[in-house]
Amino acid sequence: MSVRFQEDEILGKTYDASLIRRLLRYVRPYRGATGLAIALLLLASATDLVGPSLYRIAIDRYILPGSVNAGPAAADLRGVARIAALYLLILGIGFGARWLQSYLMQFVGQRAMTDLRMHIFGHVQALPVAFFARWPVGRLLTRVTHDVDALNELITSGVVAIFGDIATLVGITAVMLWMDWRLALVVFSVLPLVYLITERFRVRARDAYRAVRTRLARINAYLNEQIMGMTVVQLFTRERQSLRAFEARNDDYLQASLAAQRNFSRFYPEIQVVGTIAIALLLWYGGGQVVRQAVTLGILVAALQYADRFFEPIRDISDKFNLFQAAMASSERIFRLVDEPITLRDPPDPVPLPRVQGRIEFRDVWFAYEEDEGWVLRGLSFAIEPGQTVAVVGHTGAGKTSIINLLMRFHDPQRGEVLIDGVDVRRVRQQDLRRHVGLVLQDVFLFSGTIEDNIRLGTAAITDERIRQAARYVGADRFIDVLPDGYRTEVQERGARLSVGQKQLVALARALAFNPEILLVLDEATSSVDAETEALIQEAMGKVLRGRTSIIIAHRLSTIQHADRIIVLHKGRIAEQGTHRELLDRGGIYAKLYRLQYKDQERAG
Known part of the structure; x- marks a missing residue:
């Protein structure tokens, strides 16, 4: 069982440039929309920077104008009203930019992941049969669904959002240094502490993520094994032992998840405390500067606003770190599948x-x-x-x-x-x-759909008459005609509504409907049917194998x-x-x- 979850234990780098480059290939066809989304996000970040500056202007010019800009009260109120109107306009622009940016990135993410799913499925179809004996079906389903969704989250909420966070941090830093470099340095004095907290969080989060993934993989492997072998478990009354073994794995997963949550839950409050300390220092130092008339009250209020916003992207790093780890692990697993070699290829000159x-x-x-x-x-x-x-x-x-x-x-x-x-x-x-070649296997596989669909398999050239003729040849019409919907009867997943013998007859009718010109191969096709059904198949075989190599x-x-x-x-x-x-x-x-x-x-x- 350890082999089954070994792959999921592997955790790549938090950031792997080679994987990111490969992911960007799927985004490249939509680079126009992506570029517009980044531009809109930068615009939205810029609108966020304008608000505190408008506070400064409103306070210094119109609320507490001082002797230089003194004027009638009516003029002051009109100035405040203009600032308020401008602020609302900028907020509206920011809202519109964020809405359109979010829509564009969802569009790009969904399109890119649709292309990726098609690429994965197309590649899987080209892999040799031997590959499917080594890879469990559940693992393949996880690659096409869960892992692709993790990459979609990275594209829509991770990569582009980083541009906005960087723009916000750079913009706040530049504006604060321009307003008053001394107030800016007070805020930046806590950055070494922020770095230490973030680095400790990164290391612990990586280890915690690995532990959670490993234990979840163990649960998945154990569930797969127990469900597949449920008949044996019940036959030998092993339910209690199986439940205890599952409880141990489940508890192990719980402890790992709680340890990871403790690390995540500590990071946000710690950054919040550091940010509060920075604001308190700024209030203490800046208040003194205002009292000494070295800076205006508007500058101090704006600086306090910028300082609070400065720590928002840092506080959000915990969510983005988890997102990046999940996406990198998923992309590593996806590209391991995509890189699986196609050993059976058509010749260059067939x-x-x-x-x-x-x-x-x-x-x-x-x-x-x-x-x-x-x-x-x-x-x-x-x-x-x-x-x-x-x-x-x-x-x-x-x-x-x-x-x-x-x-x-x-x-x-x-x-x-x-x-x-x-x-x-x-x-x-x-x-x-x-x-x-017509091939009928002992273990017949029927797809969800009707009997007619399972005989035709989407081939438009096979007419309804040809389907019925093939069914009559093998004697399948005897049970099909008595079904409520005849050839349009839903067989359900894997043909659950049909008996083993009936599925064999449908599979034989399918092979005949495709009319392999002269080659028909039967692999133990009658070894799991009753005597009456076997007689029907033998009678049909006597007809259809005549003149065919078999x-x-x-x-x-x-x-x-x-x-x-x-x-x-x-x-x-x-x-x-x-x-x-x-x-x-x-x-x-x-x-x-x-x-x-x-x-x-x-x-x-």
């Missing part, structure tokens, strides 16, 4: 395969699923002539299904060649190759007795081959398998 006769040849094929594992197929050589029906049998692990995987080019052999009509399948585009892989030897040839595999090699009668007369592996199954059938009888 051989066209518009039609095939159906001759299949395996020529000295050696194959292993992993380089460091043993050979599954060892020097396998055989040929199937057009229109022949060949069955492949053998013990579990003999390499039967590997033949199908190589023929469909779900994998490539390490040595040797797999040929169709004399052409190596690696020289043909994968879509062209699979267009000629490979049948089945455990039950009763279904392949009429095959033109039977190949018996043993430890990745051909042990024997011939017709059903020839192999029985030979008294080899096939005869032993047949006798064992015949005895089992007699006992069952």
Whole structure:
């Protein structure tokens, strides 16, 4: 189980320039909107800087004008009114700028993340079948949903907001130094303390984030394992032990989360206290300066306002730090998936395969699923002539299904060649190759939707009549016609409304509707159905396999007795081959398998 959450334990840098550059590629198509959003944010930050300066002008010129600007009270009130009106106008401009900036960044973020999701899904579709045996489905779903949403938060609320925070800090610093550099230095005197608090928070937040992510990954891995094995848990009454183990992991996660929250909850008040100290020092020093008439009251009031606003971006750093950590971790995981190599690629100059006769040849094929594992197929050589029906049998692990995987080019052999009509399948585009192959697996997968949708699979060229004809061929119409909505009956997720046998019939009808020109491969398609349904499928197979090259892989030897040839595999090699009668007369592996199954059938009888 530790392997499952190992990836989520890895936490990259809080800020990784290379990852940011890769993310910006998805934002680049919308750089116009992004640039406008940044400009609007800078405008909004500038409007925030105007307010305290207007206070200073109102106080020094119109509320306490002094002897130089003395005038009638009416003039003073008109001046205050003008300042108030100007302030409202600037606030309105700031509100409009922030609203439009927020909308633009949401637009950019959603568009960029839509492009990223499409890129991820397109890349996942191109990955070899072997990849999906290594990556849990839940992890892939998390990459496309949760991790992409974390990046969306970074784009819409993180990266651009930093420009506004920097502009605010720089602007306040410049204005305060311009108004009175002595008052500015009083405020800046607490910055070393701010740095120490922020650095301590950063280090602790990083460790706390790592701890939380690790423990959450452990909970996810444990939940996945327990839910997948719930039948075993209930069968052996392990509910109480499983609950205690989950409680321990859940409590561990709780403690890590509380530790992280303690760190976050301390940072904001600490910065608040430091900011209050700065304002108190400013009030003490600036008040003395006002009494000594070294500065005006308006300057002091403006300085107090600027000092309070100066610490707002610093106080918000805790939220942005957490956002950056989540986004960097998510981007690292996403790009690890995107960087997963596509090992099975179409050739640069593919051989066209518009039609095939159906001759299949395996020529000295050696194959292993992993380089460091043993050979599954060892020097396998055989040929199937057009229109022949060949069955492949053998013990579990003999390499039967590997033949199908190589023929469909779900994998490539390490040595040797797999040929169709004399052409190596690696020289043909994968879509062209699979267009000629109908494959029905033992574990049938049906998508959410109707029976009709599952037979057609979105191919507009397959008409309703062709769907019904395929269903009649395999006998699926017998149960489809009695359903309330017939071919438009919703099968629900993974075909939950249908029995195993009915799903097999729908899968066979799907293969026939696509009408593979002369090649049909069945992989134990009848091994999980009842006798009546098996009879229906066998009857349909007798019709549709006539004139087609076919490979049948089945455990039950009763279904392949009429095959033109039977190949018996043993430890990745051909042990024997011939017709059903020839192999029985030979008294080899096939005869032993047949006798064992015949005895089992007699006992069952």
